[in-house]
Amino acid sequence: xxxxxxxxxxxxxxxxxxxxxxxxxxxxxxxxxxxxxxxxxxxxxxxxxxxxxxxxxxxxxxxxxxxxxxxxxxxxxxxxxxxxxxxxxxxxxxxxxxxxxxxxxxxxxxxxxxxxxxxxxxxxxxxxxxxxxxxxxxxxxxxxxxxxxxxxxxxxxxxxxxxxxxxxxxxxxxxxxxxxxxxxxxxxxxxxxxxxxxxxxxxxxxxxxxxxxxxxxxxxxxxxxxxxxxxxxxxxxxxxxxxxxxxxxxxxxxxxxxxxxxxxxxxxxxxxxxxxxxxxxxxxxxxxxxxxxxxxxxxxxxxxxxxxxxxxxxxxxxxxxxxxxxxxxxxxxxxxxxxxxxxxxxxxxxxxxxxxxxxxxxxxxxxxxxxxxxxxxxxxxxxxxxxxxxxxxxxxxxxxxxxxxxxxxxxxxxxxxxxxxxxxxxxxxxxxxxxxxxxxxxxxxxxxxxxxxxxxxxxxxxxxxxxxxxxxxxxxxxxxxxxxxxxxxxxxxxxxxxxxxxxxxxxxxxxxxxxxxxxxxxxxxxxxxxxxxxxxxxxxxxxxxxxxxxxxxxxxxxxxxxxxxxxxxxxxxxxxxxxxxxxxxxxxxxxxxxxxxxxxxxxxxxxxxxxxxxxxx
Numbered sequence: 001x002x003x004x005x006x007x008x009x010x011x012x013x014x015x016x017x018x019x020x021x022x023x024x025x026x027x028x029x030x031x032x033x034x035x036x037x038x039x040x041x042x043x044x045x046x047x048x049x050x051x052x053x054x055x056x057x058x059x060x061x062x063x064x065x066x067x068x069x070x071x072x073x074x075x076x077x078x079x080x081x082x083x084x085x086x087x088x089x090x091x092x093x094x095x096x097x098x099x100x101x102x103x104x105x106x107x108x109x110x111x112x113x114x115x116x117x118x119x120x121x122x123x124x125x126x127x128x129x130x131x132x133x134x135x136x137x138x139x140x141x142x143x144x145x146x147x148x149x150x151x152x153x154x155x156x157x158x159x160x161x162x163x164x165x166x167x168x169x170x171x172x173x174x175x176x177x178x179x180x181x182x183x184x185x186x187x188x189x190x191x192x193x194x195x196x197x198x199x200x201x202x203x204x205x206x207x208x209x210x211x212x213x214x215x216x217x218x219x220x221x222x223x224x225x226x227x228x229x230x231x232x233x234x235x236x237x238x239x240x241x242x243x244x245x246x247x248x249x250x251x252x253x254x255x256x257x258x259x260x261x262x263x264x265x266x267x268x269x270x271x272x273x274x275x276x277x278x279x280x281x282x283x284x285x286x287x288x289x290x291x292x293x294x295x296x297x298x299x300x301x302x303x304x305x306x307x308x309x310x311x312x313x314x315x316x317x318x319x320x321x322x323x324x325x326x327x328x329x330x331x332x333x334x335x336x337x338x339x340x341x342x343x344x345x346x347x348x349x350x351x352x353x354x355x356x357x358x359x360x361x362x363x364x365x366x367x368x369x370x371x372x373x374x375x376x377x378x379x380x381x382x383x384x385x386x387x388x389x390x391x392x393x394x395x396x397x398x399x400x401x402x403x404x405x406x407x408x409x410x411x412x413x414x415x416x417x418x419x420x421x422x423x424x425x426x427x428x429x430x431x432x433x434x435x436x437x438x439x440x441x442x443x444x445x446x447x448x449x450x451x452x453x454x455x456x457x458x459x460x461x462x463x464x465x466x467x468x469x470x471x472x473x474x475x476x477x478x479x480x481x482x483x484x485x486x487x488x489x490x491x492x493x494x495x496x497x498x499x500x501x502x503x504x505x506x507x508x509x510x511x512x513x514x515x516x517x518x519x520x521x522x523x524x525x526x527x528x529x530x531x532x533x534x535x536x537x538x539x540x541x542x543x544x545x546x547x548x549x550x551x552x553x554x555x556x557x558x559x560x561x562x563x564x565x566x567x568x569x570x571x572x573x574x575x576x577x578x579x580x581x582x583x584x585x586x587x588x589x590x591x592x593x594x595x596x597x598x599x600x601x602x603x604x605x606x607x608x609x610x611x612x613x614x615x616x617x
Contacts (some may be wrong), residue, residue, distance in 0.1 A: 004034065004035075005032050005033065005034050006033045006034060006035070006105055006109070007031070007032070007033040007101065007102060007105050008030065008031070008032050008033075009030075009031055009093075009098065009102070010028055010029070010030050010031075010043050011028070011029060011031050011040075011091050011092060011093055011094075011098075011102075012026050012027070012028060012029075012075065012076065012091065012092035013026065013027050013028075013029045013031075013040060013089070013090070013091055013092075014026055014079075014089075014090035014091070014092070015027075024126070026076070026092070028043055029041060029042070029043060029052060030042075030043040030048050030049075031091065031102075033102070033105055033106070033109070034057075035057065035109065036056070036057055037054050037055060037056055037057055038054070038055045038057065038060070038082065038106070039051055039053065039054040039055075040052050040053050040054075055082060055084050055089070056084075057109050057110060057113075058113055058114075059084045059085040059086070059113075060082060060083070060084045060106070060109075060110045060113060061083045061084060061085065061113070061115055061116055061117045062081070062082075062083035062116065062117040062120045062142075062146055063080065063081070063082055063083070063102075063103055063106040063107060063110065064080065064081060064103065064120060064146065065079065065080050065081075065099065065103070065122075066079040066080060066081050066090065066122065066123065066124055067122050067123050067124070067131070067132065069124055069126065069131065070471055070602065071471045072471065072472075073472070074408055074472065075092070075094075076092045077092075077408065077410065078092060078093040078094065078095060078096055078098065078099040079091065079092050079093075079099075079124075080092075080093065080099050080102065080103055081120075081121075082106070083117060083120060085115075087138070088125060088138060090124065095408075096410070116146075117142055117146050118142070118145065118146060119141060119142030119143065119144060119145055119146060119269075120142040120144060120146045121133065121135075121140075121142050121143060121144070122143070122144045125138055130143070132144065143269075144269060145269045145270055233263075233312055233313065236263070236313060236316075236333075237333045237335045237337070238261060238262050238263050238316060238330075238333035238334070238335070239262070239263050239264075240262040240263065240264045240334075240335075240336045240489065241264065241265060241336070241489075242264070242265050243262070243264045243265075243336060243489050243490075244457060245264075245273075245275070245290065246453055246454040246457040247454075247457070247489055247490040247491065248262060248264055248275040248288070248290075249275070249288045249451075249454065250446075250449065250450060250454050250490050251334050251336065251489070251490055252275060252276070252277035252288050252334060253277065253285070253286065253288065253449050254446060254449065255277065255332060255334050256277070256286070257277070257331065257332045258277070258278055258279050258280075258328060258331060259276065259277070259278065259328045259329055259330055259331025259332055260276070260277040260331070260332045260333075260334050261274060261275060261276040261277070261330040261331070261332070261333060261334065262274075262275055262333065262334045262335075262336070263275075263293075263312065263316065266292065266293075271292065271293060272292075272293040272312060273290050273291065273292055273293065274290070274291045274293060274303060274316075274319075274330070275288055275289070275290050275291075276288065276289055276291070276326065276327065276328060276330060278327045278328040280327055280328055281327075285449075287327075289326070289327045291303045291326060293312060293315065296308060301314075301315050302315070303315065303319065303324070303325065303326060304324045304325030304326070306324075306325075307319075307322075307324050307325075316330060336488055336489035337488070338383065338433070338435060338487065338488040338489075340382065340383065340432070340433075352407055352419045352420055353419060353420060353421070353422065353423075354378075354418070354419040354420065354421050354428070354430055355421075356421040356423065356424070356428065358378055358379050359376050359377070359378055359384065359386060359421070359428065359430065360376055360377045360380065361374045361375075361376045361386060362374070362375050362376055362377060363375050365385065365437065366437075366438070372387075372388045373385060373386070373387050373388070374386045374388060375433060376430075378418075378430070383433040383435075384418060384430050384431065384432070384433050385430070385431045385432065385433045385434065386428050386429070386430055386431075387428070387429040387431070388426040388427075388428060389426050389427040389428075389429065407419065409468070409469065409472060409474060409497070411464075411465055411468040412491075412493075413461050413462065413464045413465035413468070413491070413492070413493050413494060414465045414468065414469075414493055414494050414495075414497065415431055415432045415434060415485055415493045415494065415495040415496075416431060416432040417429070417430075417431050417432075418430045418431060418432070431495070432493075434485035434486060434487050434488075434493065434495075435486075435487060435488040436485075436486035436487065436488065436490065437485065437486060438481075438482055438484070438485060438486075439458070439481045439482070439484035439485065439486055439492055439547075440480075440481040440482045440484075440546065440551050441551075442486045443481065443546070443547060443550045443551035444550065444551040447550030447551060448550065450550075452548075452578050452579075452580070452583075453612065455547050455548055455578060456583065456608065456611055456612055457612065458492045458547055459543075459544050459547055459608060460605070460608050460609070460612060461491060461492040461493070462484055462492055462494055462540070462543065463540065463601055463604050463605050463608060464605065465493065465494040466479070466494065466536060466540060466601045467600075467601035467602050467604075467605055469494075469497060469533075469536075469601075470533045470536070470600060470601045470602070471602075473533075474497065475531050475532060475533060475535070475536060476494070476496075476497045476536050476539070477531055477535075477536075478496060478517055478520075479494075479520060479536050479539035479540060479543060480517060480520050480539060480542070480543055480546070481543055481546040481547065481551065483495050483496045484543070518560040518563055518564060519542065519553075519554045519555050519560070519563055520538075520539040520542045520543075520554070521535070521538070521539070522534070522535040522538035522539070522595065523567060523568060523593055524595060525538075526564050527568075532595060533600065533601070534595035534596070534598050534600075535595070536601075537590050537598045537599065537600070537601065537604070538590055538591060538598065540590055540601070540604065541586075541587045541588070541589070541590025541591050542554050542573065542590075544579075544583070544586070544587045544590075545573050545576060545579075545587055548576035548578045548579040548583065548587075549576045549577075549578075550578070552576075554573055555573070570593075572588065572591050573587075573591075575587075580611075582611060583611065586604065586607050586608065589607075590604075
């Protein structure tokens with residue numbers, strides 16, 4: 001008999017695609033989670049129908065999010081997966097809050113399962129392969145360490161060496177162990193057994209203390225430093241997470257101090273790289289060196305082989321006082337931390353309307369076409385950017401109608417729109433705070449410090465965001481360096497997407513009364529007011545030119561009327577000095593007179609990808 005339900009909700013279920021040629025289909029199902037099972041039912045006209053499937057909770061091995069596929073429609077933006085002994089289930093929630101609620105509940109229910117995965121697949125299994133690693137077997141081992149649900153495995157110390165070894169052998173996928181409070185060592189489990197456990201390599205840091213053997217007293221005390229390290233490293237000021245090599249170098253050069261350093265994730269899961277800036281070599285601008293954190297045969301960590309440590313924090317602490325084979329000792333940690341609103345936070349009672357009293361304005365960041373932009377705090381805790389809309393500057397009703405759609409466009413390279421305050425004037429538009437401000441200003445202030453591969457990385461970041469908008473049939477209309485922002489870790493994100501539709505001032509008004517920025521506009525825009533993703537592609541070519549000229553104004557010698565005339569006659573922007581011939585060809589391909597001859601953003605990504613220096617070391 002079914003126990004009381006923990007969660008019930010109508011979710012979208014993806015077909016199993018049992019054969020490579022099987023078409024994908026998506027059906028609404030009523031999902032019911034209980035202590036014993038996850039079941040799903042037909043659901044029609046708010047009525048629960050027949051059961052279509054059920055998974056035993058004890059058989060679930062992993063529950064986590066899935067990376068979005070290309071061309072994902074809005075209703076399928078929040079997928080998650082259930083990996084169980086007999087197969088794989090993909091489910092789509094309506095929003096991030098719903099998905100988090102289901103995953104949190106599932107993690108709680110499966111935490112004591114005996115064969116949880118150590119690694120899982122972040123990509124969908126589609127067209128006969130996993131999109132993340134191209135493995136063609138559905139039961140293929142995972143390619144990414146599963147860190148979302150750090151589920152402890154309770155090792156029951158049994159009364160024989162044989163049982164101990166059996167449990168160890170059957171539990172090889174668990175990240176770590178801890179003693180079960182319900183079991184104690186019997187007299188005849190000897191210190192030798194402890195050594196066997198250590199020899200098997202199951203627990204990399206095992207400390208054993210031999211005590212007088214009593215039935216009521218465990219003789220093992222052990223500590224897994226690796227687990228402590230994984231849990232604590234994110235709190236360290238020098239830890240930069242998944243930052244790229246290009247971003248790391250730029251941040252360290254910006255700091256400009258001998259021994260400035262950070263630790264970042266390597267492309268190899270579970271490994272780290274230490275990046276450090278030094279003026280020790282002849283290069284007047286200084287140099288950045290990257291050191292891999294290696295593991296020896298005893299599972300100790302090192303940069304220089306003669307100096308080994310149990311954890312990354314211990315290793316960093318040592319090298320803060322001793323160079324020991326490095327170009328310099330680690331002197332100044334460079335932080336990339338930012339006090340962001342977490343994706344799981346609920347900002348307001350409604351989907352998009354926020355409480356004005358929850359937002360405190362702290363300082364002015366600048367002004368834009370709609371009014372003043374301020375940095376603020378939400379509920380005294382999280383940093384946000386607040387656009388205070390002056391009356392008469394925008395078509396408010398039209399914007400508010402589409403605000404919810406814009407909020408659903410979630411991508412790591414898009415500036416997140418959190419919500420609006422519309423009850424009184426001035427209207428607030430509350431968005432993600434980007435600590436390094438506008439890309440155009442950043443290029444003018446810091447561009448001389450940057451190398452070509454870092455400029456290309458900026459273009460790639462932006463192109464990723466635009467490919468996402470393109471896949472959702474969303475047009476930016478005002479795409480330029482001034483509408484991209486730079487985060488604390490130097491990630492560049494696209495901002496103000498779609499906002500040009502609501503402008504009521506005359507900043508971009510042509511002689512026909514249509515609003516657009518002429519110098520970034522394609523011929524079909526200034527001739528026929530025809531916007532599309534391909535007109536955004538034209539603007540991306542101009543933005544690339546801005547990046548590689550370090551913030552120069554395009555067509556600087558001409559006014560808008562002259563630009564329209566010259567572009568119509570085939571004139572195009574020149575090749576920037578910092579752009580190679582290949583990079584300029586990519587720019588130039590965006591400026592074809594016929595929209596259909598221009599590449600898509602997804603094609604542009606494939607053009608830029610081979611040119612990027614391998615910065616995932």
